Amino acid sequence: MAQVELKQVRKTYPNGAEAIFGVDMKIDDGELIVFVGPSGCGKSTLLRMVAGLESVSSGEILIGDRLINDVSPSERDVAMVFQNYALYPHMSVRGNMSYGLKNRKMDKEEIERRIMDAATMLKIDQYLDRQPNQLSGGQRQRVAMGRAIVRNPQVFLFDEPLSNLDAKLRVQMRIEIKKLQRRMNVTSIYVTHDQTEAMTLADRLAVINEGQVEQMGAPMELYANPRTLFVASFIGAPQINLIPVTFDGTAIVNGDLRITGFSDLPTDTDLMLGVRPDVMTIDPEGQVTMNVDIVEQHGGENLIYGTIDGVTSAEGEPQEICLKGSQTLLPKADDKLKLRFDADVAFVFRTDTGERLK
Numbered sequence: 001m002a003q004v005e006l007k008q009v010r011k012t013y014p015n016g017a018e019a020i021f022g023v024d025m026k027i028d029d030g031e032l033i034v035f036v037g038p039s040g041c042g043k044s045t046l047l048r049m050v051a052g053l054e055s056v057s058s059g060e061i062l063i064g065d066r067l068i069n070d071v072s073p074s075e076r077d078v079a080m081v082f083q084n085y086a087l088y089p090h091m092s093v094r095g096n097m098s099y100g101l102k103n104r105k106m107d108k109e110e111i112e113r114r115i116m117d118a119a120t121m122l123k124i125d126q127y128l129d130r131q132p133n134q135l136s137g138g139q140r141q142r143v144a145m146g147r148a149i150v151r152n153p154q155v156f157l158f159d160e161p162l163s164n165l166d167a168k169l170r171v172q173m174r175i176e177i178k179k180l181q182r183r184m185n186v187t188s189i190y191v192t193h194d195q196t197e198a199m200t201l202a203d204r205l206a207v208i209n210e211g212q213v214e215q216m217g218a219p220m221e222l223y224a225n226p227r228t229l230f231v232a233s234f235i236g237a238p239q240i241n242l243i244p245v246t247f248d249g250t251a252i253v254n255g256d257l258r259i260t261g262f263s264d265l266p267t268d269t270d271l272m273l274g275v276r277p278d279v280m281t282i283d284p285e286g287q288v289t290m291n292v293d294i295v296e297q298h299g300g301e302n303l304i305y306g307t308i309d310g311v312t313s314a315e316g317e318p319q320e321i322c323l324k325g326s327q328t329l330l331p332k333a334d335d336k337l338k339l340r341f342d343a344d345v346a347f348v349f350r351t352d353t354g355e356r357l358k
């Protein structure tokens with residue numbers, strides 16, 4: 001086990017493309033960190049630099065006390081699980097799991113012991129003599145994890161390992177990865193663009209935006225206390241409602257919407273109000289009227305989608321809004337709901353910089 005540290009890590013690809021701009025990060029021993037961010041933000045590049053599959057342009061990466069910038073991937077004591085499983089198709093499951101260990105000239109009995117331990121843990125012990133093409137996607141992913149586990153590495157690296165699985169299996173495997181990681185207590189970095197996967201798996205999340213860490217923290221900390229508009233809109237499903245507003249000195253306004261209770265906001269710049277779908281209140285005395293379009297019933301809760309009369313979105317259209325309520329909140333299309341927005345549950349961001357002001 002070991003901690004992983006990144007110090008001012010930068011990456012410029014040979015074609016001149018700059019992908020990572022000075023990342024600093026400390027990952028504790030046994031911690032599961034998830035890199036999350038939109039496509040192209042640099043999360044795979046960062047992971048591949050830790051794995052040794054990409055060179056580091058400048059800065060330092062340490063595993064424990066050891067600087068690994070120039071250490072070959074096989075000497076780093078990390079094991080990576082890929083999205084496409086990367087299994088050897090012509091080898092059995094046992095062959096796939098033992099390959100790396102045999103290369104290290106490990107004792108046969110020790111190899112077999114490790115394979116049986118990992119296979120039992122992953123419930124693939126009955127498939128050890130099958131070829132990968134005789135397995136389902138979920139089983140192949142377990143073999144890929146088994147291959148990583150038998151190496152007994154200091155660090156696990158996961159690159160979108162569940163992307164090729166169907167929705168139900170993804171949830172199941174996500175829970176298993178979390179359990180396994182807890183049980184083995186191996187420092188892990190997990191890359192995904194799926195915010196639900198990120199929220200549910202991570203001890204801490206690193207939200208990455210354009211090659212930089214925008215914010216790092218426990219999932220609920222980022223949800224409740226985002227530092228920027230980017231983090232607020234990336235974390236949380238359904239997405240936070242964002243309404244363009246200005247501050248007139250006493251209230252935040254957009255058409256019929258007028259919320260008091262804010263102070264110290266700038267009056268000379270565009271602002272963005274952020275309200276999570278679960279914190280708006282239906283109230284006959286509410287400030288604005290929502291026209292209901294669609295109600296999605298998710299079982300335990302309902303999501304109500306619609307627009308707000310007299311409030312204009314950034315695109316100049318009626319402002320769209322999503323409201324999360326209990327399963328008993330069941331309006332019909334074209335119903336009208338009065339909504340109340342409270343200052344104490346809303347975020348306010350500068351539109352130009354994305355900085356959170358409230």
Ligand SMILES: Nc1ncnc2c1ncn2[C@@H]1O[C@H](COP(=O)(O)OP(=O)(O)OP(=O)(O)O)[C@@H](O)[C@H]1O
Binds near residue numbers: 013014017041042046
């Ligand atoms: N081999 C390469 N050569 C040049 N540019 C690259 C190379 N690989 C990635 N990039 C660029 O670096 C940036 C970061 O890419 P990266 O693959 O790390 O993003 P990502 O966040 O993992 O995206 P995704 O979720 O789509 O995989 C992108 O702009 C990408 O085009």
